[in-house]
Amino acid sequence: MSCISHPSQLSGQKISSINISSIINNNHNNNNLKTPNQITPSPFKCHLLQYPSLSFTSQASHLLQIHHNPLQLHQNPLSKTTIIRPIKPISLRPAQTSLSHHSPKPSESTPTQSPQQAQVHLVQPHQAQALCSLPQRHKRSPYSLNPHLQDLKLFSHKLNACEASETALSAALEELPHPPTRENALLILNSLRTWEKTHLFFNWLKTQNLFPLDTIFYNVTLKSLRNGRQYQLVDDLVSEMIEQGIDLDNVTYSTIITCAKRCNLYDKAVEWFERMYKTGVLPDEVTYSAILDVYARLGKVGEVVSLYERARAGGWRPDPIAFAVLAKMFGEAGDYDGIQYVLQEMKSLGVEPNMVVYNTLLEAMGKAGKPGLARSLFEEMIEVGLSPNEKTLTALVKIYGKARWGKDALELWERMRSNKWPMDFILYNTLLSMCADLGLEKEAEKLFDDMKGSARCRPDSWSYTAMLNIYGSGGKVDKAMGLFEEMMRCGVKLNVMGCTCLIQCLGRAKQIDDVVRVFGVSMEKGVKPDDRLCCCLLSVLTFCEEDEIDKVLGCLEKANPKLVEFVKLLGKKEVSFDMVKENFRGILNDSVIEARRPFCNCLIDVCRSQNLYERAHELLYLGTLYSLYPGLHSKNDREWSLNVRSLSVGAAQTAFHEWMRTLSKAVERQEALPKLFSVHAGAGTHKFSQGLASSVALQLEKLSAPFQPNQEQPGCFIATREDVISWVQTRVPSTANLSTEDDGYQKANVATRKQENLETITAFVKPNSLCNILVCIITNMEGGRFGLVETKSFTVGPSNSVPDGSFFNLTAENIVTLLMASSQSPAQV
Template identity: 75%
Template sequence: MFDKAVEWFERMYKTGLMPDEVTYSAVLDVYAMLGKVEEVLSLYEKGRASGWKPDPIAFSVLGKMFGEAGDYDGIRYVLQEMKSVGVEPNLVVYNTLLEAMGKAGKPGLARSLFEEMVGAGVVPNEKTLTALVKIYGKARWGRDALGLWERMRSNGWPMDFILYNTLLSMCADLGLEEEAEKLFGDMKGSDSKCMPDSWSYTAMLNIYGSGGKVEKAVSMFEEMLRLRVKLNVMGCTCLIQCLGKAKRIEDVVRVYGVSMDKGVQPDDRLCGCLLSVVSFCENDVEVGMILGCLERANPSLVAFVKLLGEEDVHLERIKEEFKQILNAVALEVRRPFCNCLIDICRKRNLHERAHELLYCGIVYGLYPGLHSKTAKEWTLNLRSLSVGAAQTAFEEWMGAVSKVMDREEPLPQLFSAHAGAGTHKFSEGLANALDSHLKKLGAPFTPSEEKAGSFVATREELTSWVQSNVQSLAVSA
């Protein structure tokens, strides 16, 4: 149908008929939907040259097109054109441009545009406010988002459950527990159109789970059951992760069973979550309980976990079986799966197997950028690894340094290990775990004064330490 619209429009031009304002705007929209950016701009310029004055709809089309492409220069062009033509933006145009600013990654300009809109007397609607909250959340501007919420309440601006849920999701991402509780309480006290739904409860489970507030998370889950709020796989995953970290294994099994009975379909993320819980288990009975849950969702993964504990299984088989596991799951969970499996091996004192899994992960491209070398510095980037995987990678790295020393090859002056500095309020901090591990080993790495979450050692310090610890650093080739 879009192609037909373009065909009839081109016929108009050939017959000498001049399109009116409505026709120009409609065809601009058609071209934009077809992704024909050059045709849109050409038609716009042709129309302007013929005396056509674009209306707000036309500018909304242009803004949306540039926004989809994340083209900030294009968005700025729209704003300049509107001023030159003397067209005052209406609510639809402002909403479109705000969404475009978000896609272009310009939170500061989005805020300025919003203030311009309010200053011009245009009252924002739910769509406006939701778009702005999403922009602030993505930029991690929690203070601005919560300040906007206060303005909504004081000005009586319209709010719906989508807007509330967007705010709750942002609080979950930033670890703003107190603020989320206030929002959730507001939703409960509002009219029926803003009452908490499944996603509202999921956001609260995420917040409590991330903060280790086990009792609050369990209470929220029980409330969902009591009020018959539909459970979803994301909420189930958040709660199980929380209970697993607290080593409440029986509660994990109960929550998983209830969720399955309520119709929750386990996905790869939930399977990864259960896999991580295995690494928290203290004995074989607990391991069996969690693997029993996982068996219902991914029996092949359970078989592989059991295979890791068999002594007579060689690397080639591990490599092949692991490849099949990875091919069967979504791309985004492959590295977390590998991290969890390494953690499980270390928990069960299968250190050689942990090193084999790390090797497989590197071979299959799960850890790009793990190592980097220059003549002056060797770097180990651990930011995408779990605690157990990071410890394993560090041991491998030191083993490699030992071999270079044995071959009497040159070493750089500086060695650095980067664990990163978490931005989430509730972040466990891989850097803290790595710091403890380095101290336990007596390794001469000290926190970097220039970069948070990084540890550095000089060549002289490290070579002396490696020589005295060569036996403990022996790892599989």
């Protein structure tokens, strides 16, 4: 199997720059660990600049200030803060004592320090390492020393098995084998599996009044309730602690914060974090990671960085979990600098990444579009002796698939088999998706068969969808339909993506009756049509014979009636451009962002398939207007180019036609032209998506356009200034010898935007017909690009002023005025 796109250009030097372990080792070897405030100051600045508005808008800002300046905490009038229980003097954690058993290095904690002294040090980061005594866990009860361990465990099993009701539990508790001492009760409380049981047992303990239920009992119960995602009960229980004067510690706070987080109640999580500060409990490493993750999930990158920085300045030494949180956040944001920053920080602090950190970093590298760095990170992970798990491999397979790195993907797969690395069904499905990305049909079939033969990883709807994608994209319509029938037989649920892949394949094969049948069955089976499916149905319209169109529109009607209405409207001659614009805007507003460009592409294709060239041009204009095609045109002194890579075949043809018009006008006006012109259709790295470049090539040939394939860049066509000029001149007058498309173009309406936006205006007249006057306007888009040429049929109307912003009908006077204003000769008019 040949490598489809191997990034041999990736320099080893770059890769080695992220070699964490080697850097860490160097640091150790050189005895060269930096103090926190010597550490990589620039990435911070970079992030602070990147997120300029990162000041805390909530109370947390104020509270964090307190953290920095503890004196202020004491001066701060208590009445101004919501006191939920008497404020405790801030002190280092009790863990101090256990630290003393720890033979601290000279740089570590000095337990004799008073809390006040310690707090003053918080504002001096370079000395703050002395305060890194927080990550000491409480001593856990030595359960194994409990003489009744076995009995009590057996009894817990009974409780777990009994009905979850107060009476059933009370009855079961009659048979308690040993007196419910504090230790015995805690052991049982910890052994109960469901939150209902834990809650019932906890309440039973309260009614027994055997001993005071302290923070630990509450914390254990809270954890169990959190597992059941019972935020309200957690909240109630914590309020109860406050009322009863039972101390809330870091465990309590981190449990309630993560409970709120798991219930997606991020605001509550932040609220509890703030309350924690108000009551004088300082977060420790666990609470920091928990709250950083909350801010990260809220997408508040600035807050995370700021809190991280403050916590670091306060002496906190982040651990692998904190770095996993940061790495995930930067990955989600596709922020490569952020990922580098995490790596730098780990390096500076000498924190060795564990498996989860590696997995998170791999995932992040993938999201930031750095497959080469992901690959070297993976190799580094293997080198340091970590064995990849299912998640590691899933991340990497996904990255190679998306990057179309066939060689790496297949090599990895081979290693997975020879090393017997662990597989699960998600990894299987990801491998199948990778095969779909790379067009590896045979390999996918092998995997799919493996899954069918395995006990643990039977193919599910994801697996079938991936196979439908492979067969669908490869045009294997019979195999795809066979899979569909198999799914129906085996009761595998068809999902919307599978349905879309299949319908697309059937449409291309012009099996319109099957399209209708599959769509009908899918709806019956509960598939909820989404924008992509609608888009797919639209594209099926382009493959329809005249008598089949209504069948497909019938399907689309069930999924998106507004879209059907719009398609019908496009075909009506009397419908004005303004109406198209208005309705199209409505369609776009109702659709998800990712589907907007495909919608526009498909609608242009539909118009062209029905010879509605005028509408196609209008839609392309609107698509540009609504920023669906950024970077379509670019222009500098040396080169003008047209980039149609994100366009459908029909949209690309429309755009090319428009562009040719622009070039013709530029030649006619004897404008300064660049040396080079280029059209980019893309290399089509996807095995199944190489149609665009060939269709562009065909169009160029048909028009005898002087663009030649660029040998150095597949999918790119170039022409010299001289060739373009001579070609254009053979086509002069540009209004003569009209092709069908030119006719459509000629009939198109004249439109313009307000005058300041106009970069170039040109007009020409088709003899003997006022209605055929065309005004071509190039809008001056942001970023130095010029938008496409717009035309609108010219009607003589009463208006003689240029309205602001929107489209309007031009009078002859308008045109002359516009041409004068833009220093163009009105002679042609």
